[in-house]
Amino acid sequence: MNPQTEANKDLWKAIYNTGDLQHCFNCSTCISGCPASFGDPPLLVRNLARKVMYGLEEALFEDDTPWACVSCSRCEEMCPMDVKPFEMILHIRQWQASNDETRVPPSIVEIYKRGYTQAVGTNVETRQALGLDPLPIITNNPEQLAMFREMLMKTPVIAANDYMFGG
Amino acid sequence: MEFCLFLGCNTPAVRPDVEKAIRVSMDELGVDLVDADNYVCCPAFGSFPSTDEDSWLATSGWNLSIAEGKKRDILVQCGSCYSSLRMGREHIMHSDEKRQRVNELLEPTGRTVCGSSRVRHVSEVLYKEITPARIAEKVKISLEGLHGVVQYPCHTLYPSEVVGFEDSPREPKGMRQLVEALGATVDGYSRELQCCGGAGGFMKSTPEQAIEFAKTKFDSILEETKADFIAVSCITCLMHMENVQNTLNKRVGEERYKIPVFDYNQLLALCLGKEQKQVSAICNVSRDKVHQFIANAKVAA
Numbered sequence A: 001m002n003p004q005t006e007a008n009k010d011l012w013k014a015i016y017n018t019g020d021l022q023h024c025f026n027c028s029t030c031i032s033g034c035p036a037s038f039g040d041p042p043l044l045v046r047n048l049a050r051k052v053m054y055g056l057e058e059a060l061f062e063d064d065t066p067w068a069c070v071s072c073s074r075c076e077e078m079c080p081m082d083v084k085p086f087e088m089i090l091h092i093r094q095w096q097a098s099n100d101e102t103r104v105p106p107s108i109v110e111i112y113k114r115g116y117t118q119a120v121g122t123n124v125e126t127r128q129a130l131g132l133d134p135l136p137i138i139t140n141n142p143e144q145l146a147m148f149r150e151m152l153m154k155t156p157v158i159a160a161n162d163y164m165f166g167g
Numbered sequence B: 001m002e003f004c005l006f007l008g009c010n011t012p013a014v015r016p017d018v019e020k021a022i023r024v025s026m027d028e029l030g031v032d033l034v035d036a037d038n039y040v041c042c043p044a045f046g047s048f049p050s051t052d053e054d055s056w057l058a059t060s061g062w063n064l065s066i067a068e069g070k071k072r073d074i075l076v077q078c079g080s081c082y083s084s085l086r087m088g089r090e091h092i093m094h095s096d097e098k099r100q101r102v103n104e105l106l107e108p109t110g111r112t113v114c115g116s117s118r119v120r121h122v123s124e125v126l127y128k129e130i131t132p133a134r135i136a137e138k139v140k141i142s143l144e145g146l147h148g149v150v151q152y153p154c155h156t157l158y159p160s161e162v163v164g165f166e167d168s169p170r171e172p173k174g175m176r177q178l179v180e181a182l183g184a185t186v187d188g189y190s191r192e193l194q195c196c197g198g199a200g201g202f203m204k205s206t207p208e209q210a211i212e213f214a215k216t217k218f219d220s221i222l223e224e225t226k227a228d229f230i231a232v233s234c235i236t237c238l239m240h241m242e243n244v245q246n247t248l249n250k251r252v253g254e255e256r257y258k259i260p261v262f263d264y265n266q267l268l269a270l271c272l273g274k275e276q277k278q279v280s281a282i283c284n285v286s287r288d289k290v291h292q293f294i295a296n297a298k299v300a301a
C-alpha cells in the first residue's frame, strides 16, 4: 500500500465496484439520522462516498470514521439513489483492513479460536439455575472447530495474517 | 410451527434468562425449537464483514447450512445476528458466483448452502405468525394499568428490502401491538424510531457522544410518556439501554433514568405465568415495580 498525494481515479473499483456509487448526488440524506454522525469526529457517509469517487486514497486510508458505524442500515433505507451506503462502509473497512493489518478487528481472532466473540458456554452455573441445558456449542466440539478453522484459513484475511491466529 | 434456534453470543453468555424466556414462551405457543448445533458468531458486522467477503460469507454459509440440514427456518432474537444472517443469505442467494465460492469453501466441512432456510426474527414470528390476537388469548396475566414504550430494533427495519416484515417500514406497528396484546398501554414518543446507538463502533470510538445521543432518546421518553417499562427485541438494545441509564444517572448526580428495560419475550413469558426467577432474573436497572405488579396480578388471577 503506497498512499499517494494525487487522486487515484480507479479507487472506487478497488473499494466498491458496483454502479451504485455513480448515482450519488450528494444529498446528505445518509447523514441525517445516522447515529454516528453525532460522533466526534462525525461519521459523514456522504463525504466517504465523495472520497471514494474522487479517488482521495490517502485521506480515506487514514479515516477512522467508517469504524464508528453502528450498522443500523438507516442510510441504506433512506438513500434515494440506492447507493447502499452501509455496504459501501463495509467495503471501505475491507479495503483498509486488507491494506493495513492494524485495522484487522481482534474479534475475528476470538471467532477463529472459539467460534464466538463472547465466551459462550462458560456460565454453566447461571444456566443451570435458570433451568437451561448446556448449548451444543462449537467450542466443545474439537472436530467441528478444526473444520471451521480450516475453512477460514483459505480466506484472504486469515491467509494474509496467519501469525495472528497462532500458526 | 418449527424453527432452528440461533442464539448468537450475547444472549446465552450474558443474558441467558432471555434465552429461557424465548424457550418457554415458544413452547407454550406451540412452536418447536431445535438448537443450531456447532453454530458460530453470525458473523457480527464488525468482524469478517469488515475484512473480506470470503470469510464473511463462508461464516454466514456455515450457519445457514445448519438450518438447511434440519430443513427449518432460523429463529433469531439479536438484531445484529438477524441482519447479518439475512444479508449473508441475500448475497449467497442472489449471486451464482458468490454461492459457488461459499460452497467451495464449505465443501471440505461436509456442508452446502443453497438458501432454502429463511431467517426469521422472533418479533416477526410473534407478530405475523402467532399474531397479537392469539397472544392476547393465551396470556394469563394482564399488564393493564401499566404504560410501556417500545424500541424497534433498527436491524429489523432497515433496509426493509432485505430485513423488513412490517407493512410500512416508516411506520412500524409490530412491537406496539405485541405489547398491547399483554394488556399494557403503549405510549408513543417522538424518538421512537431512533436507534439506541449501542451496536458497532460508535460507543467504542466516541463514547461521550454516543451517551449524549442515547440521552436524547431517554429525555424524550421521560418528557413525553408515562413509561413504566421499555420493551425491546434485541439483546444489544437491552444491554445498552440499561447501561446508558446508569451512566447518565452518575452524570446528573441523581436517579433520573430508571425505566426498567425488558426483552419482549421476558414480558410475554411473565404474562404467560412463567417463573420470574427464570425468565427475568438478570437486569442492571431495577425491575422490581413491574415484577411486583405482575406478582400481585398473579395472586388476583
Ligand code: SF4
Pocket (backbone or CB within 6 Å): A030, A033, A034, A035, A036, A037, A043, A045, A068, A069, A070, A071, A072, A073, A074, A075, A076, A085, A086, A089
Ligand atoms: S448504517 Fe452506519 S452509516 Fe448508516 S446510518 Fe447507520 S450508523 Fe450511520
Ligand code: SF4
Pocket (backbone or CB within 6 Å): A023, A024, A025, A026, A027, A028, A029, A030, A031, A045, A046, A049, A078, A079, A080, A081, A082, A083, A085
Ligand atoms: S443518501 Fe445516497 S445519494 Fe444521498 S449523499 Fe448519501 S449516498 Fe449519496
Ligand code: SF4
Pocket (backbone or CB within 6 Å): A117, B007, B008, B009, B010, B011, B040, B041, B042, B043, B044, B045, B078, B080, B081
Ligand atoms: S451479532 Fe453479536 S450476538 Fe450476534 S452472534 Fe454476532 S457477536 Fe454474537
Ligand code: SF4
Pocket (backbone or CB within 6 Å): A070, A071, A072, B079, B080, B152, B153, B154, B155, B156, B194, B195, B196, B197, B198, B199, B234, B236, B237
Ligand atoms: S437499536 Fe441499536 S442495538 Fe438495537 S438493533 Fe438498532 S443498532 Fe442494534
